[in-house]
Amino acid sequence: MRDFGLTPVINVAGTMTALGASLVRPEAIEAAAAIQSEFLLIDELQARASDVIARATGAEAGVVTACSAAAMTLAIAGAMTGPDLAKVEQLPDSSGMKDEVVIPAGHLINYGAPIEQAVRLAGAKVVALGSVAGCTDHHLQQALSENTVAALFVVSHHVEQRGALELEAFIATCRAHGVPVIVDMASEYDLRGPLAMGASLAIYSAHKFLGGPTAGLLAGDKALVQAAYLQNHGIGRQMKVGKEGIVGALAALRAWGERDHQAVRAREEAVVAGWMSALAATPGLTPERHADWTGNPIERVKITVDPKVAGLFAWELAARLLAGRPAIAVRDDLLEQGLVFLDPCNLRPGKGEEAIVAQRIDEEVRAALERADGGKLSLADWRRARLEHSLAWPASFR
Ligand SMILES: *Cc1c(COP(=O)(O)O)cnc(C)c1O
Secondary structure, eight states: GGGTTTOOOEEEEEEEEGGGGOOOOHHHHHHHHHHTTTTOOHHHHHHHHHHHHHHHHTOEEEEEEEEEEHHHHHHHHHHHHHTTTHEEEEEETOSOOOEEEEEEEGOOOOOOBBBBHHTTTTTOOEEESSBBOOOOOHHHHOOOOOTEEEEEESTTSOOOTTTTTOOHHHHHHHHHHHHOEEEEETSSSSSHHHTTTTTTTEEEETTTTTTOSSOOOEEOHHHHHHHHHHHHGGGGGGGGHHHHHHHHHHHHHHHHHHHHHHHHHHHHHHHHHHHHHHHHHHHTTTEEEEOOOOSSSEEEEEEEOOHHHHSOOOHHHHHHHHHSEEEEEETTTTTTGGGEEEEEGGGOOOOOOHHHEEEEHHHHHHHHHHHHHOOOHHHHHHHHHHHHHHHHTTTGGG
């Protein structure tokens, strides 16, 4: 960190690629470091990975990929090519192959990049089902055709939850048509649910809740996992995972099975309780406990910012917290609704970061009130400033 003069960051946003993903577990760090000075047969290592992933997920087989986005592209490519190496090398030209991937319209999310591009990268086409606010079985029935190669389903807070077809019903219809279902579970704790329900493949990020290095896990049907792995002779080369990523992900997966989840919950609960009482005293802020959108065992604090009383908009508060030292990154998905979320799961234990967060929020609000310099940056202006900052890279970090 010191070598590069980097801004120290307190992460209460969640597990975000742009913030360095997760706190990597010591077991994963050790495993990744130890393998660096060894040679091995990667195919053999991935065969061992298959066993470890299969045990953890209840799948027939599994493989470690560069990340979840990569797993999605490889899974779709594998469904298109099967074990045919000529087709593997032909992609992303999909001539002569089934190439349509159906996905509920409300699942066309953006996790930093659009999911539909992960489909197109394989050479496939996206067929959106229904509308953003509703996908029914008849939309799915109508879209499935002899060109359908796979169906994609996303479980995530990013997904529009209204009027969504349940995974179970989605799987049943796809199975009846012989179409494999790929479930994007990148950020979900439930390692077994979708496969137990009959999904063909499930995808997890190693660098999110699992606390691994940057990697993805693809688990499920043996033939489909094999075909996805074969893509390393084709488009998979562009998204390869190295030995450190593979063993690090496996170590994190093992550690997850052995972790004292209750102790983690208790620690996070103490942080949430501390924030609830500390922030209640800050003018214009209403803190509330907020259960995770998709039922992961995470509780966050949802802060409603009343700009008339707090003297600044939610997005101004977030921007000022991020501009400080240490920078504090809050969860920002719903800033435009005046909501700031604090996520306790990536705080570094024993560093007192939670107290710094509460104190800095209070200071920013009181400073804005005293200086009367808040409530001036419109949502559109804030968005424009953020965009300009990204487009000005790398000069924006000088
Ligand atoms: C994070 C996320 C992804 C991308 O995962 P990576 O492993 O970072 O590529 C895809 N889908 C969902 C739902 C996510 O939350």
